[in-house]
Amino acid sequence: SQTIHQWPATLVQPVGSPLSLECTVEGTSNPNLYWYRQAAGRGLQLLFYSVGIGQISSEVPQNLSASRPQDRQFILSSKKLLLSDSGFYLCALVAGGREQYFGPGTRLTVT
Amino acid sequence: AQSVAQPEDQVNVAEGNPLTVKCTYSVSGNPYLFWYVQYPNRGLQFLLKYITGDNLVKGSYGFEAEFNKSQTSFHLKKPSALVSDSALYFCAVSPFHGSGNTGKLIFGQGTTLQVKP
Numbered sequence: 001s002q003t004i005h006q007w008p009a010t011l012v013q014p015v016g017s018p019l020s021l022e023c024t025v026e027g028t029s030n031p032n033l034y035w036y037r038q039a040a041g042r043g044l045q046l047l048f049y050s051v052g053i054g055q056i057s058s059e060v061p062q063n064l065s066a067s068r069p070q071d072r073q074f075i076l077s078s079k080k081l082l083l084s085d086s087g088f089y090l091c092a093l094v095a096g097g098r099e100q101y102f103g104p105g106t107r108l109t110v111t
Numbered sequence: 112a113q114s115v116a117q118p119e120d121q122v123n124v125a126e127g128n129p130l131t132v133k134c135t136y137s138v139s140g141n142p143y144l145f146w147y148v149q150y151p152n153r154g155l156q157f158l159l160k161y162i163t164g165d166n167l168v169k170g171s172y173g174f175e176a177e178f179n180k181s182q183t184s185f186h187l188k189k190p191s192a193l194v195s196d197s198a199l200y201f202c203a204v205s206p207f208h209g210s211g212n213t214g215k216l217i218f219g220q221g222t223t224l225q226v227k228p
Contacts, residue, residue, distance in 0.1 A: 004154075032214045043220040044155075044201070049213060057213070090154055094214035098143050098162060098205060102154035 002027040004103035006091050012109045019064075019078040021106050023091030026072070031095040033074040035066055038088040038105075050074060086110045113138040115204050117219035124192045124226055132187040132222045134202030143205040144185040145216065146176055148198050155201060161185060172196070192226045199223050 003026045013019060025031060035047040046059045048066035056066050063082060067075045074091060091103040115136045124130045136142060143162050147155040159170025166178045176187045185202060200223075203216040 034215075042199075044218045046215065049215060051213060088152075092155075098214070099145055099157045099160050100155075100203075100214065100216060101157060102147075104154045105152070107152065 002031070002093060002095055002101060004091055004093060004101060006089075006103040006106050008106060009104065010107045010109075012111060013081055014111055015083055016080045019076070019081050019085070019108070021076040021089055021108070023074040023076075023103060024072055025074075025093055028072075028093065028095040030071060031093040033068065034092040034094075034100065035074065035076050036090040036092065038090060039086075044090070047076070081110045083110050113204070113206055113217055115202055115217050115219040117200075117202055117222045119222050120220075121223040121225060124224070126194050126226050126228050127191050130189050130192040130196070130224065130226070132200050132202075132224060134185045134187065134219060136183050136185065136202075136204045136217075138204055138206040138217070140206060144176075144178060145203040145205070146170065146174070146185075146187050147201045147203065149201065149221075150198050158187070158200075192224075194226050194228055197224055197226045 005024045007022045032051050034049045036044045038044050050056050050068040065077050086109050089106045092100040094100050117134055145160045146158040148158055149155045158174050159168050161168045161178045169175045174189050178185050199221050201221050202219040205216050
């Protein structure tokens with residue numbers, strides 16, 4: 001079965017600093033990958049998704065970007081963080097079935 | 112616009128009693144439907160799905176959900192609630208099928224389930 005790793009688990013960064021969150025998956029190949037942000041423990045906002053290496057679709061215009069340099073690696077980045085970027089970031093995948101499976105998440109606090 | 116609604120922010124139930132968490136959707140075509148559970152500071156865990164077939168779907172941890180096409184609903188149920196069921200529950204819909212399916216989901220806003228001993 002597939003496993004999703006997210007690194008780091010928690011992060012505190014000052015406004016204006018860069019960001020790099022990593023998501024890696026095991027136990028599957030060529031998955032669709034997704035980045036979500038969850039604010040205040042409620043609804044999920046889809047940020048980016050990828051159906052293959054180098055293929056990124058953005059759902060919401062913002063100062064974040066995503067990349068997929070390898071089949072099982074999905075990276076979320078920012079050049080300059082804003083206070084509003086704080087939240088719980090979740091990586092998810094779809095592989096074969098219809099349901100999405102989620103990673104453990106990264107808690108980002110921008111100060 | 113396609114959407115998913117969870118009309119209750121919170122549901123309170125006593126341990127041992129049956130529970131229902133409501134979900135209605137508004138999408139075109141025949142959607143795929145899902146329920147997820149989230150514990151504090153954790154990722155979402157998949158509970159169950161409806162793709163086709165029997166309207167009553169059974170999932171993990173004794174949960175089940177009933178698909179009602181005429182009412183466009185997919186309510187989550189459990190016959191006997193446990194304190195450990197207390198968590199945040201999300202309903203989701205995948206309205207995109209066929210070739211080129213990206214697997215994107217539309218999520219409801221979530222319902223907090225509180226089970227009291």
